[in-house]
Amino acid sequence: MACPTCSKTILFGGIKEGDKKYCSKICHEKGEITRIAEAFSDQTVEAFSTEIFNGTCPECDSPGPIDVHKSYFVYSFLISTNYRTNENVLCKKCATKKQWSDLIRSFFFGWWGLPFGLIITPIMIVANIIAMFQNPHLKGPTKILNARSRLIMAAQQMEGGFQEQVDEEMVQAPARSILEEVLISDPVVKR
Ligand SMILES: [Zn+2]
């Protein structure tokens, strides 16, 4: 039997849920959150997402639009190079600050791994610069904010009842326990 979340083969143990069996607690929680997230209708998600979009910035409290802005960070050490895309729910101004900070950190810490540091660092620097000039949210919430909203709603549901208002803390630090793994898009690639 294979785990529906990570498709690892389960030989012993595992966590049963209906007719599925998960390999670990974390995979079980991920499976659960995905199931809950998919059950919300598009309209409910868009309403929630629009509320975030029109709300105030979790960082500086100034009025929106608030959306997901990506920033890119790479660091290297000897032969290992790690990079990730951060998805920040912020106003444009704070997002630009974050992109600057990831750019500068990448500039200082990205190069020091062979060979990928030398290749990936300039890519990440350019990606931050491009992101600074992009303004993805001229026409309302982006798809990526909708997707994020869906997961925030699911997390709220799991933590004892989804409310139709936005829980600001969740937006910025979405339910650490479960969501650390699921939400914070963290495709850290180790080489
Ligand atoms: Zn698994």
Ligand SMILES: [Zn+2]
């Ligand atoms: Zn802000």
